[in-house]
Amino acid sequence: MSIIRKIFTNSRSQEDGIFFTDIQKILGFKPNNLECYRRAFTHRSSNKLDSDGNQINYERLEFLGDAMLSSVIAAHLFNQVPSGDEGYLTKMRSKIVSREHLNELGRDLNLIRFIESKVPAQHFGENIHGNIFEALVGAIYLDKGYMYCEKFIKKRVILPYVDIAKLEGKVISxxxxxxxxxxxxxxxxxxxxxxxxxxxxxxxxxxxxxxxxxxxxxxxxxxxxxxxxxxxxxxxxxxxxxxxxx
Amino acid sequence: MSIIRKIFTNSRSQEDGIFFTDIQKILGFKPNNLECYRRAFTHRSSNKLDSDGNQINYERLEFLGDAMLSSVIAAHLFNQVPSGDEGYLTKMRSKIVSREHLNELGRDLNLIRFIESKVPAQHFGENIHGNIFEALVGAIYLDKGYMYCEKFIKKRVILPYVDIAKLEGKVISxxxxxxxxxxxxxxxxxxxxxxxxxxxxxxxxxxxxxxxxxxxxxxxxxxxxxxxxxxxxxxxxxxxxxxxxx
CATH class of the missing domain: 3.30.160.20 (Double Stranded RNA Binding Domain)
Structure with a gap:
């Protein structure tokens, strides 16, 4: 019995270990609670429930991540463009967190490889990439708080992608x-x-x-x-x- | 000359002292940089410019405060209502940060008494109350960071106003x-x-x-x-x- 448990524990922790390493690589820091990240990649078709009967999937985390993205990008633009008025800042933020851009971010990190779902991956629409990217941001907030969310968004969104000249259309190519x-x-x-x-x-x-x-x-x-x-x-x-x- | 300077300095610091005390009372903690809060109450009609020629008024801070409000309320709802799906959370947040509600929050704190403007107060539309409330939240972020923003929003928005039963229409009166x-x-x-x-x-x-x-x-x-x-x-x-x- 103890041997069976040991084998089970080992294979479980090995799987967790791989997921931990993959997530750490994406985040740039150590996750604390892996469950948050598993949830970020759980599709509603999995029909998972917690002990209170609440659904476990990434949709609520998407809501949370969307809010965190908006505020981190808002603060970045506020600091970076002191000459931009409210309308300019709003427009720039919309460009950065556009559906298309979020899909690109999720696709680039190949987040879809982590998805847990009962429907095949090719049945998902294009927006799944952006949705799970947002959910990942939500998971970071839940697991590590706002500062780590900020750190991740700086590393994965702002540094490689947010180029104000390009967003303004000043640089074409x-x-x-x-x-x-x-x-x-x-x-x-x-x-x-x-x-x-x-x-x-x-x-x-x-x-x-x-x-x-x-x-x-x-x-x-x-x-x-x-x-x-x-x-x-x-x-x-x-x-x-x-x-x-x- | 030194007497004049002394009188000037004293009256200046006295004015700052009153503003400091008023703001501290509203925030529930000590502000660091009073300039952030002065800006939150500076109307565009003041035509103030910084040394780089950028306008100084509350409009950019409104953008920042709106983003911080959205994310703090999102996180609160996420934690408080584990059974609520994405649609529910979005709807509840809209109710809490509605224009009408923000105006009420600003009016209740009588923030308009701090306004610096070249047009008389009765010329402002009704939304000024909500706008400077948002700007105040933006100023807190700028001065003290996200955690203090959260603290303020909990004290001034969530604790006294966010009653989920009422928002859901379960309690009528x-x-x-x-x-x-x-x-x-x-x-x-x-x-x-x-x-x-x-x-x-x-x-x-x-x-x-x-x-x-x-x-x-x-x-x-x-x-x-x-x-x-x-x-x-x-x-x-x-x-x-x-x-x-x-």
Missing amino acids: YKSLLIEWCQKEKRTFHYDVFEDNGIDGQRFFGVKLSIDQKVVAKARATSKKKAEEKASQRAYFAFQEKINTK | YKSLLIEWCQKEKRTFHYDVFEDNGIDGQRFFGVKLSIDQKVVAKARATSKKKAEEKASQRAYFAFQEKINTK
Whole structure:
């Protein structure tokens, strides 16, 4: 009996261990209560209930995460754009937390691999990616509080994606900016594109951007153009940082 | 010269001292940077600019405060109503942060007495009360961070106003509940109504509710009925607490 329990406990903790490591990698810090994160990836079709008969799925966490995203982004924009009035700040925030953008964020982290559901993944609509991204933010709030929520959103949303010039439409394409820069600096560049399929059957495009034969940025998106643009933006900011710290 | 400076400094710090005390009373804790709170009450008609030429008024703080209110209320509802789904939580939050409710909150604290403006107070629309309440929440975030924002919202919004039974329409009137209770407990009750005028010329009604000839609750609102209801609710909760701690 004790052997059976031991085997059960071991396989259970091994599974938890893998999930813990995966989540920690995504968060950038240690989770405390894994249950919060399991809930963030539990689809309503699982029909799970807690001991009081309340449904366990990610939908309530989505509500919580949406609120936390809104306030962290609001505070960031407030501090970053002191010249922006209320209307400007509202518009910028809407762009950042748009359905499309949230779907992109969830897809990039491939969160759908964690989903627990009784319906097959290809039956989910496109919005599942954004929904579970929001739920993940809600889970972080529940597990670790507002400050960690802020930390995660800075790392996963603001730093790689929130580019005020681009949101304002001042920068049309980072690919063209990067090409321009390479020509000016007499550097060679190369975009290496490959295709892959996500767990839900969605076609993805991966891009490796090399400058002077060295890979400087990678990106993954639902179109070749988007993936190239994303890789260019990452490379552009990485170079900018280098130039600034010289 | 030094005497003039001394007089000036004294009168300045005296004015700051009064504002500090007033704000501290409203917040329930010490403010750090009074400038944040001054800005929360600065109307755009003041035409104030900072050293970079950016406008100083409460409108940007309103955006920030609105976001903080939304997330604190979201977290409260999430924890308080484990059976409520996403739709329920969204609906309840909308009721709590409705324009009408925010105006009531601002009016109750008489925030308009702090306003700095070049147009007379009676020219402001009704929404100014809610707008500066939101701006005050934004100022708290800026001055003291999210946790103090949460503390303030719990004290000033959730504790006195957020009554889930009432929001769900399960309780129609606290006045009738209270009268019922008084009759059952064989206690006498009396509503003493008086009128007063706010700084902006708005007519207010004050109510003192006495039970067994002792004032047990006070309230102030824009109609007699509202003030009576509010006083009844306060008395009802005060008695409930007494009964529970017996």
